[in-house]
Amino acid sequence: MKITRQAFLALLAAAARAFPRPRRMAMAIDLAKCWKDRGCTRCSQACHAAHNVPQIPDRRREIKWIWKDRFENAFGEESASPAVAGAPVPLLCNHCEHPACVKVCPTGATFKRASDGLVMMDEHRCIGCRYCMAACPYGSRSFNWSDPRPFLRTIDPAYPTRTKGVVEKCTFCAERLARGGQPACVEVCPPKAMVFGDAADPSSAVAQLLQTRHAFRRKPELGAGPNVFYLL
Amino acid sequence: MTVLAKAMLGGRAYRWWLTALAAAIVTGVLLWLRQWHQGLAVTGMSRDVAWGLYIGQFTFFVGVAASAVTVVLPYYLHAWRAFARVVILGELLAIASIVVSLLFVLVDMGRPDRLLNVLLHPSPSSLMFWDMLALAGYLALNVIVARAALAAEIDGAPPATWTRGLVLLSIPWAVSIHTVTAFLYAGLAGRPFWLTAAMAPRFLASAFAAGPALLILLCGAFRYDIGEEALCKLRLVMTYAMTANVFLALMEVFTAFYSGIPGHAAPYSSWTWLSGGFAAAALALALGRSRYAPAAVFASLAIDKGVVLIPAGFIPSPSGAVTPYIPTAVELGIVLAIWSVGALLVTILFRVAIAARELDAGASPQCLAS
Ligand code: SF4
Ligand code: SF4
Numbered sequence: 001m002k003i004t005r006q007a008f009l010a011l012l013a014a015a016a017r018a019f020p021r022p023r024r025m026a027m028a029i030d031l032a033k034c035w036k037d038r039g040c041t042r043c044s045q046a047c048h049a050a051h052n053v054p055q056i057p058d059r060r061r062e063i064k065w066i067w068k069d070r071f072e073n074a075f076g077e078e079s080a081s082p083a084v085a086g087a088p089v090p091l092l093c094n095h096c097e098h099p100a101c102v103k104v105c106p107t108g109a110t111f112k113r114a115s116d117g118l119v120m121m122d123e124h125r126c127i128g129c130r131y132c133m134a135a136c137p138y139g140s141r142s143f144n145w146s147d148p149r150p151f152l153r154t155i156d157p158a159y160p161t162r163t164k165g166v167v168e169k170c171t172f173c174a175e176r177l178a179r180g181g182q183p184a185c186v187e188v189c190p191p192k193a194m195v196f197g198d199a200a201d202p203s204s205a206v207a208q209l210l211q212t213r214h215a216f217r218r219k220p221e222l223g224a225g226p227n228v229f230y231l232l
Numbered sequence: 233m234t235v236l237a238k239a240m241l242g243g244r245a246y247r248w249w250l251t252a253l254a255a256a257i258v259t260g261v262l263l264w265l266r267q268w269h270q271g272l273a274v275t276g277m278s279r280d281v282a283w284g285l286y287i288g289q290f291t292f293f294v295g296v297a298a299s300a301v302t303v304v305l306p307y308y309l310h311a312w313r314a315f316a317r318v319v320i321l322g323e324l325l326a327i328a329s330i331v332v333s334l335l336f337v338l339v340d341m342g343r344p345d346r347l348l349n350v351l352l353h354p355s356p357s358s359l360m361f362w363d364m365l366a367l368a369g370y371l372a373l374n375v376i377v378a379r380a381a382l383a384a385e386i387d388g389a390p391p392a393t394w395t396r397g398l399v400l401l402s403i404p405w406a407v408s409i410h411t412v413t414a415f416l417y418a419g420l421a422g423r424p425f426w427l428t429a430a431m432a433p434r435f436l437a438s439a440f441a442a443g444p445a446l447l448i449l450l451c452g453a454f455r456y457d458i459g460e461e462a463l464c465k466l467r468l469v470m471t472y473a474m475t476a477n478v479f480l481a482l483m484e485v486f487t488a489f490y491s492g493i494p495g496h497a498a499p500y501s502s503w504t505w506l507s508g509g510f511a512a513a514a515l516a517l518a519l520g521r522s523r524y525a526p527a528a529v530f531a532s533l534a535i536d537k538g539v540v541l542i543p544a545g546f547i548p549s550p551s552g553a554v555t556p557y558i559p560t561a562v563e564l565g566i567v568l569a570i571w572s573v574g575a576l577l578v579t580i581l582f583r584v585a586i587a588a589r590e591l592d593a594g595a596s597p598q599c600l601a602s
Contacts, residue, residue, distance in 0.1 A: 060279060060280070060555060062279060063279075072552070073551040074551060076552075077494065091551070100421060100422065103357050103358065104357075104358050104359065104420075106350050106358040106360035106361050107349040107352075107355060108353045108355050109353075125346070125349055126342070126343065127341055127343050127346045127347065127349050127350065128272075128341050128342015128343040128346075129340070129341055129342070130282040131358070131360055131416075133279075134282055134283060134417075134420060134423065134545070134546075135420050137421055137422025137550055138422070138550050139549055139550035139551055143272070143282065144271065144342070145271050145272050145273035145277070145278075146271035146272075146273035164270075164271035164272075164273075164342070165342025165343040166343060219422070222421045222422060224421070
């Protein structure tokens with residue numbers, strides 16, 4: 001079969017339209033900016049309010065989507081020089097390139113979205129086996145050990161609540177992205193320490209930052225390919 | 233079939249035994265309903281230690297199930313006639329153990345009502361998918377084989393020839409169930425305590441020690457004479473397998489501590505050392521041919537694999553936290569109930585098998601008179 005050059009190019013263009021270049025959503029967190037106010041908890045407050053994340057007093061059973069931990073706990077004892085030891089680092093799901101949680105999930109309740117790389121949760125399919133919690137190398141996942149609703153002071157009707165017995169985590173605010181918005185934490189951060197966007201698009205702000213600044217990730221040796229980057 | 237009916241009847245001690253098991257099971261069901269109602273918050277598990285006793289016990293009993301191969305393989309592949317009286321017990325023990333291990337998975341689930349999602353949305357990238365397939369297949373194989381063997385025995389006929397192929401298939405299948413179970417843990421990049429190529433070999437070694445140990449104990453409990461030679465050989469298998477298990481455990485200790493990688497040494501808490509000490513003591517008893525060796529081997533492995541291995545994998549947490557895990561009374565009650573289901577199954581299945589055997593041998597079923 002012969003095909004003219006023109007037809008071939010038209011075919012290519014059609015294919016490009018049919019299969020748009022997948023985006024790779026990523027976040028860069030500028031720690032120097034974040035540390036302007038080390039006691040700030042605006043990001044987790046905004047996130048947890050927007051997603052009906054309960055405040056559970058028993059710390060062992062807590063549910064958290066984004067929180068802060070000490071630098072040495074986030075990056076390992078040996079990477080914490082005295083200058084940064086003890087400094088709080090925002091932690092959240094890394095929406096890994098090769099997410100262990102997706103690999104192990106026996107039901108597909110956690111999955112990686114092909115169009116933009118978000119690692120998503122279907123809480124209606126989750127059987128609560130917690131295999132994903134055993135697999136995630138970053139402790140990004142929380143389990144509803146009991147019914148979360150009694151621990152919600154206010155319920156935002158715009159976002160579903162969860163039942164007991166399922167796992168949940170940060171979704172990079174898929175619901176806000178769908179409306180063309182930014183993640184809640186990014187939007188609320190007073191010093192604008194977080195930058196979010198498509199890392200596969202060289203002109204995006206996040207791609208530019210990753211080009212020009214020293215960026216590092218948690219546990220790079222595991223090969224999970226986290227899409228949350230830290231800048232210093 | 234009246235023999236089978238008789239096998240179900242028994243003396244006073246037997247009736248008390250059944251009553252105790254039934255009480256434990258009913259209590260467990262009530263506790264499980266409470267867990268269902270209040271959520272897994274009634275257990276000692278936490279965000280940091282996401283699996284505990286339930287998954288530990290699941291792992292241990294998959295091993296006991298796989299260990300049927302220690303009697304099936306010598307008997308069918310090497311024609312060790314000494315195992316003629318015990319091979320059916322090994323297969324029946326495998327059936328009971330698979331049921332027990334599946335129950336442990338069920339009670340660990342946050343949403344057991346969605347169990348079928350595993351089948352409705354099969355996910356071949358998950359080892360749990362393969363583990364469920366392997367366990368279901370192994371259960372089916374053993375049910376078919378054991379049923380055919382029992383039926384033949386009751387009719388006084390040799391087992392049907394078509395069962396031989398299934399028996400042979402059950403040998404690699406047994407190895408596969410415990411290998412896949414080890415892979416559940418050994419493939420997780422973020423859990424250094426489990427991330428070891430020695431996990432599957434060690435699982436097999438400890439299973440092939442715990443299984444024969446339990447068989448010896450059960451034959452004693454049922455006052456079922458399998459013959460001096462069979463007993464000797466079972467003890468031999470148990471001792472060699474336990475030696476291999478302790479050897480492999482020492483290899484793990486060497487790698488963790490000589491390499492000096494902090495995350496690899498951290499899971500070695502006092503519990504890990506304590507259960508390792510138990511295992512070493514049990515091995516010493518086995519090597520010294522103590523009559524307590526089977527009990528010690530079984531108990532030490534039930535602790536090492538069934539209690540310590542799983543929570544230890546969660547230490548430290550991904551951000552370096554050490555969160556203690558202490559099972560609650562509810563959890564212990566549910567574990568006890570599932571053990572009781574296993575004990576009930578073994579009681580019934582073994583009595584039937586032994587009654588059929590005595591009938592076959594033309595002897596009076598003495599052991600049933602208790
Ligand atoms: S950080 Fe954990 S939960 Fe998030 S994608 Fe990676 S493995 Fe999954
Ligand atoms: S707990 Fe839910 S999301 Fe996690 S592995 Fe199990 S089914 Fe998948």
